[in-house]
Amino acid sequence: MAIAPDETELRELEANSATGLLDKYDTETADESLWQQDCATAMSDEAQLSEQQKRLAAGPNYPVMGWLIFLHAGALAAPFFFSWEAFAVCMFLYWLAGSIGVCMGYHRLLTHGSFKVHKPMRWLLAFIGGLSGEGCALEWVANHRKHHAHSDHDGDPHSPRDGGLWSHMWWLGWSVSCSGEYEAHINRWAPDLARDRVMRWIGYMFLPSHIVSGLVLLAVGQWIGGPYMAASMLVWGLFVRLVIVLHITWFVNSWSHMWGYRTYETTDDSRNNWLIGLLAFGEGWHNNHHAYPRMAAQGHKWWELDLTYTAIRVMKWTGLAWDVVDYKKISDRNK
Ligand SMILES: [Zn+2]
Ligand SMILES: [Zn+2]
Numbered sequence: 047m048a049i050a051p052d053e054t055e056l057r058e059l060e061a062n063s064a065t066g067l068l069d070k071y072d073t074e075t076a077d078e079s080l081w082q083q084d085c086a087t088a089m090s091d092e093a094q095l096s097e098q099q100k101r102l103a104a105g106p107n108y109p110v111m112g113w114l115i116f117l118h119a120g121a122l123a124a125p126f127f128f129s130w131e132a133f134a135v136c137m138f139l140y141w142l143a144g145s146i147g148v149c150m151g152y153h154r155l156l157t158h159g160s161f162k163v164h165k166p167m168r169w170l171l172a173f174i175g176g177l178s179g180e181g182c183a184l185e186w187v188a189n190h191r192k193h194h195a196h197s198d199h200d201g202d203p204h205s206p207r208d209g210g211l212w213s214h215m216w217w218l219g220w221s222v223s224c225s226g227e228y229e230a231h232i233n234r235w236a237p238d239l240a241r242d243r244v245m246r247w248i249g250y251m252f253l254p255s256h257i258v259s260g261l262v263l264l265a266v267g268q269w270i271g272g273p274y275m276a277a278s279m280l281v282w283g284l285f286v287r288l289v290i291v292l293h294i295t296w297f298v299n300s301w302s303h304m305w306g307y308r309t310y311e312t313t314d315d316s317r318n319n320w321l322i323g324l325l326a327f328g329e330g331w332h333n334n335h336h337a338y339p340r341m342a343a344q345g346h347k348w349w350e351l352d353l354t355y356t357a358i359r360v361m362k363w364t365g366l367a368w369d370v371v372d373y374k375k376i377s378d379r380n381k
Contacts (some may be wrong), residue, residue: 096200096208097196097200097201097202097203097208098208098212098217101203101217101220101221102220104220104221105220105221106219106220106221107218107219107220107221110181110218110219111219113179114215114218114219114292117179117285117288117289117292118289120281120284120285121281121285121286121288121289123277123281123285124281124282124285124286127274127277127278127280127281127282128278128282129271129274129275129278129279129282131270131271131275131278131279132267132275132278132279132281132282132283133282135263135279135282135283135287136282136283136286136287136290139177139283139287140287140290140291141327142174142177143174143175143177143178143179143287143288143291144178144290144291144294144295144326144327145327145328145353145354145357146171146174146354146357147171147174147175147176147177147178148175148178148180148186148291148295149326149327149328149329149354150171150354150357150358151171151172151174151175151183152171152172152175152178152180152183152186152187152190153190153329154342154354154358155168155171156168156171156172156175156183156186156187156239157186157187157190157191158339158340159340159371160340160341160342160358160370160371161342161358161361161362161367161368161369161370161371162367162368162369163361163366163367163368164366165244167366167367169244169245169248172245172248173248173251173255176248176249176251176252176255177255177256177259178288178291178292178295179256179288179291179292180291180292180295181252182248182249182250182252183239183245183248183249184232184236184239184240184245184246184249185228185231185232185249187235187236187239188231188232188234188235188236189203189204189235191235191236192235193299194336194339197303197312197313197314197315197316197336198303198313198314198315198316199313199314203217204217204299204300205303205315206300206303206304206315207315210300210304211300213299213300213303214293214296214297214299214300215292215293215296256284256288259283259284260280260284263276263279263280263283263284264276264277264279264280266279267279267280294322294325294326295326295329297319297322297325297326297330298322298326298329298330298332301317301319301321301322301330302316302317302318302319302322302329302330302332302333303315303316303317303332304317305317305319306318306319306320306322306330306332306333307333308333309333309334309337309346309347310333310334310336310337310338312333312336312337314336316332316333316335316336316337317332317333318330318331318332318333318334318350319331319332323345323350323351323352324351327352327353327354328343328344328345328350328351328352328353328354328355329344329354331344331345331346331350331352332344334346334350338374340371341371341372341373341374342355342358342370342371342372343355343372358370
């Protein structure tokens with residue numbers, strides 16, 4: 047099973063990327079000189095433009111903007127369709143999609159390789175991660191590895207140094223790269239996932255999975271309480287829950303790089319923020335995480351509650367997970 051590259055490997059990957067990109071174009075086009083010319087222009091532009099400028103220059107990403115506006119518009123119906131049953135479903139799915147899907151699956155397993163699982167479990171966690179509404183695993187992992195490699199320096203897709211709102215959500219509304227080269231971005235930052243056909247197929251299931259879960263929520267609501275309950279389940283179980291999970295994840299990128307205490311001296315602005323630590327199931331202890339990205343535990347003090355790590359430990363006890371990285375450095379491994 048492929049292991050996620052550590053920070054050093056990511057930085058080497060970044061250093062070699064210009065050559066890699068050029069080689070790709072050379073082998074895939076009939077008109078080499080034209081592609082070489084394009085690449086030279088793109089690379090000289092890259093040298094001049096910041097990550098934010100590159101994204102803005104690439105133009106709006108209408109599918110992503112449309113998706114996020116649609117979800118927020120649906121959540122506006124929340125006060126008119128409240129029920130305690132739907133609220134309970136909302137809270138359960140917030141934990142499932144947020145802690146199990148994003149924090150455990152997308153982040154600690156797929157991005158950082160903090161533990162190992164069998165392939166079907168890896169795919170299941172990637173699928174549950176998609177239920178967060180945050181896009182497919184390939185793109186999420188690629189963006190996040192790029193964030194670690196460039197944290198709060200040029201090349202970081204979402205640094206608060208480019209603006210608080212930009213780091214929170216606005217960065218998502220703009221295209222991935224200057225040339226719209228989605229595949230190049232994925233292959234460069236998440237080659238281990240890009241090779242996995244099942245992982246790609248799960249990515250294609252992103253939108254259908256939300257349509258199906260919406261229909262299931264409608265059907266369950268109708269079955270237990272009629273039309274009002276059906277609408278309540280849809281609004282709270284899907285729209286409100288997705289908006290909650292999205293903003294709490296985004297607060298890790300914004301608030302946890304702006305406010306909080308620093309336990310470790312890192313080269314970025316990462317902070318440990320107790321509010322995000324609680325709401326994001328342990329991911330708000332973000333300074334700890336930037337200091338030791340592969341560590342499965344992100345709460346490093348006894349009072350830094352980390353519910354995602356608790357779930358990883360349960361997986362380890364039941365034999366579903368192994369090789370949990372619960373040491374800071376390789377040299378600490380068997381201490
Ligand atoms: Zn960060
Ligand atoms: Zn990370």
